[in-house]
Amino acid sequence: MRQELQTSLFTDEELEVVAVSPQVTNVASVPHRSPFRYPGGKTWLVPTARKWFAQSDADSQLIEPFAGGGIIALTAVAEHYFDHVTMVELDDDMAAAWKTILSDDCQWLVKQISSFNVSADSINLAIAHADDGLKERGFATLVRNRTNHGGILAKGSGMIKTGENGRGLSSRWYPSTLVKRIADIHRMRDRITFIRGDAFEIMEQHLYDENCFFFIDPPYTIAGRRLYNHFEVDHCRIFELASQMSGHFLLTYDDTLEVREWAEAYGLPYMTIPMQTTHLVTKNELLISDSFDWYGCNATKTKPRLELCMG
Secondary structure (H helix, E strand, C coil): CCEECCCCCCCHHHCCEECCCCCCCCHHHCCCCCCCCCCCCCHHHHHHHHHHHCCCCCCCEEEECCCCCCHHHHHHHHCCCCCCEEEEECCHHHHHHHHHHCCCCHHHHHHHHHHCCCCHHHHHHHHHCHHHCHHHHHHHHHHHHHHEHHHCCCCCCCECCCCHHHCHHHHHCCHHHHHHHHHHHHHCHHHEEEEECCHHHHHHHCCCCCCEEEEECCCCCCCHHHHCCCCCCCHHHHHHHHHHCCCEEEEEEECCHHHHHHHHHCCCCEEEEEEECCCCCEEEEEEEECCCHHHCCCCCCCCCCHHHHCC
């Protein structure tokens, strides 16, 4: 199977085509380190991310500006590819959950999870107490994430109905598993910095840091509106910043003509990679990086066409 780079706007002389054979990742074979069922999560990308991590050295740090469920950053620190990772998330609910996991309130959270009996009433009660404090909000976020359809936290999302194997609301609530994952993360807290903040500000702060690796997984252009509260993102600005980064970066996106045009506008090489949805449908997503040497490809940047991002 052939894998093509930049196919839509350039002549054959301006493109590089590389032969690779990416396989669809069986996510059951990948360690699930995040306690969240995050929509758009990147567990399936972990084997590829490990190849990208391998460029790092003792001075490198990883920054995930759109952290979400954080599986890539968690894998990077748990498997010692990086001594330190920084996770950034704008959503207040997710921020409350991550701050609680990484703080002294983690033990309280673990007890709440262990004793929680799943029902519509108990879920609504947890949500009703979300404004009591940061840890209560963090717990309510975790409850909603594990009991909402698809793990979606956006406004208007609803609870699971039938659920896995007909188990309804409890079908995705595994207390012992959640406690273990949270405890594992808490033990690594000295190597994890969490920032409730704006992804663009963090990227700009470290734009010229050669030791920074940026894993950038923003809300996707098509599905973002349905999945996230903060779905409005200046995507073209992401590509502009990526083109200026002194360190390494890896962006993930849905495979659309618009995204390909942004990559081509800033001369950024990209490739497609197969993934399998929760409904077992295989589709392609895009990886955009400063180079694909780490993947076994010698990708050449195309000529920038910045007018594609103007207006």
